[in-house]
Amino acid sequence: MISYIKGELAAVGEEQVVVEVQGIGYGIFMPGQAMTMLPPIGSEVKIHTYLNVREDAMQLFGFLTKDDLKVFRLLIGVNGIGPKGGLNILSKMTPDDLRFAVLAGDVKAISAAPGIGKKTAEKLIIELKDKLNIDDVLTKEEEVMSVPSGGADMQSEAVQALVALGYGSAESLKAVKKVPMTETMTVEELLKQSLKFMVF
Numbered sequence: 001m002i003s004y005i006k007g008e009l010a011a012v013g014e015e016q017v018v019v020e021v022q023g024i025g026y027g028i029f030m031p032g033q034a035m036t037m038l039p040p041i042g043s044e045v046k047i048h049t050y051l052n053v054r055e056d057a058m059q060l061f062g063f064l065t066k067d068d069l070k071v072f073r074l075l076i077g078v079n080g081i082g083p084k085g086g087l088n089i090l091s092k093m094t095p096d097d098l099r100f101a102v103l104a105g106d107v108k109a110i111s112a113a114p115g116i117g118k119k120t121a122e123k124l125i126i127e128l129k130d131k132l133n134i135d136d137v138l139t140k141e142e143e144v145m146s147v148p149s150g151g152a153d154m155q156s157e158a159v160q161a162l163v164a165l166g167y168g169s170a171e172s173l174k175a176v177k178k179v180p181m182t183e184t185m186t187v188e189e190l191l192k193q194s195l196k197f198m199v200f
Contacts, residue, residue, distance in 0.1 A: 006044070033094060
């Protein structure tokens with residue numbers, strides 16, 4: 001198993017990058033979103049990888065973070081979604097966007113990925129609902145920002161309330177994360193301030 005590849009970014013194509021390590025160029029398929037975040041060619045990169053072995057080919061799929069790789073592994077564990085399907089989904093959505101789409105049962109957002117039909121999206125939501133946790137996103141934010149204790153729970157409630165009001169899962173998350181949290185803030189106040197970001 002190749003856990004990650006660290007070397008010089010030698011080339012960037014439409015679906016694939018080449019990372020050179022000690023004179024060997026490794027072709028790695030990556031999501032479109034991740035490829036836009038790569039440093040300039042010639043820079044050192046570290047890409048977390050998944051090796052897919054088939055009868056006729058061996059393919060490396062790469063991601064910028066362990067979390068992206070973890071979500072990819074969960075996606076390809078769903079019957080009907082192979083590595084290319086998982087890559088297509090993560091090219092259209094970030095792992096956090098996917099978590100909220102699954103939480104909200106947003107079939108339309110998931111089926112917007114090339115090659116992912118409505119039935120496959122519905123199956124994905126059912127199978128991953130208990131495996132993709134919204135709190136993972138909010139806990140990461142709590143660690144990075146100075147979010148008060150219990151703030152992640154309040155943020156989670158506010159996001160779910162916005163989704164229930166008909167807003168998209170991804171935009172709800174972004175709006176809630178824009179609100180500065182305080183120790184005395186209530187869920188109602190957080191929701192009210194979040195709605196301001198949804199309007200403008």
